Amino acid sequence: MGAAIGATVAPDHILKELADLWVSLGKQGEAEGGAGVLRACSMTLVVLAEESEDFSGLGETMAALMPEHPARTILIRLRGGEERTLSERVYSQCWMPFGQRRQICCEQIEITASDAALADLASVVLPLAVPDLPVIVWCRSARLVDMPEFHAIAAMARKVVLDSAQMPDGHSALRRVADLARRGVLLGDFSWTRLTRWREMLAQVFENRRNLALLDHISKVRVSFGGAYEVLAWYLGAWVLNALADAGVHAELSVTGTTGGRYLRVKLEGEGLKVELARSDDRLAIAVNDLSNVTNLPQPTDYLLMREELGIVRNDPVFDRTLASAARLAYPTD
Structure with a gap:
């Protein structure tokens, strides 16, 4: 100094x-x-x-x-x-x-x-x-x-917390986060934390035995996003693919985006089953075949996001695996 x-x-x-x-x-x-x-x-x-x-x-x-x-x-x-x-x-x-x-x-x-x-x-x-x-x-x-x-x-x-959604280029943001992880930095990313309720709601869909029986029919996972949600989209798609693979189901993933307003949508499709989660303003719409319902999902504040991250000061194996999978899917030639 x-x-x-x-x-x-x-x-x-x-x-x-x-x-x-x-x-x-x-x-x-x-x-x-x-x-x-x-x-x-x-x-x-x-x-x-x-x-x-x-x-x-x-x-x-x-x-x-x-x-x-x-x-x-x-x-x-x-x-x-x-x-x-x-x-x-x-x-x-x-x-x-x-x-x-x-x-x-x-x-x-x-x-x-x-x-x-x-x-x-x-x-x-x-x-x-x-x-x-x-x-x-x-x-x-x-x-x-x-x-x-x-x-x-x-x-x-011990841990570094950041928000990849605030980085100017969403596509390169995921690479930056993945590079930090490869350097041995223990990370938390608000983009991942914002998906907590999404993961909970999607998991609840398959608590229904009828839906669970059709899980192995899923062949396609489609994620679409707008605005600064690109990293969220890759996290969500990678997490879904990993969860399906753990159940012995192998599906194709597509992630598409636009430069319009912020939105996020995921679809799981297969013979006899179509599951869709889509965010609109402060609501999350959940559709399973012909049935649908809407639940409140306010935008989480920095306080709520950081509160959750501070509750996990150790390694988060689910996030680590999701980040590695997302980077591999987003940058297949790296």
Whole structure:
């Protein structure tokens, strides 16, 4: 780390600020007649976001996550530019459980970094991680994934969470995610997390014995998508093909897309059976032959998606297999 940067942001200085913060919070809690302050921490959460992002919305998301997944949060605001700068501040996120008189607080560190300083970021962040607890990196910046400095940041994490649907080119986005996985990065992708309800609803279709008896008739799986749902479409198609293969059924997959609005549809077809799931706005339509019904399926918020990802900090073999299959199907000549 360069001398100029070290003088601006030093991990030892930040840790001292955190210690002073806890002393201040404890005195404040006692002065207000409470029972003091309880520190809560189950991980170090590193959030990388562009400085242009709406930080009030992101702050609300982080505040909602903390009661269930308390963490020392290190928020990296990416400024861009060639000037070599880093700056920081520390603060707390506190809440009081219903019926109690003691606040629960988590530490938050905010660091602003220019692109020129990204190479120094890992050496600043790693000493700030809470010992013996997992480090989770949530990368909200699509451009950062393509930068060489990102690999050093990802290497310090047990898990990296990103959103391939936010990457500008959906077809190359899947390749980028697959390349990270091949480098040994343990990944979570919001595109996959958005499919949780889809997978549950499709599995429920075959809880019906009549439909299950026709499972081996399925010969074609067709997935169509619009807008930024290309990676979701390949994930969905790959997962369906893998599930069918596990049942001894081999089907052909086709994935087609348009540049129009966002939509996603999957069809499973075979002799005597036609199953279709299609999203329209906040509804999911499910049709099995001549029967159909509609269920509510609101667009999941970043809070709900990240909440699910933070619940799985270990390897997810279903996602790993789906990602590998999707990449193989999407790029057969690689």
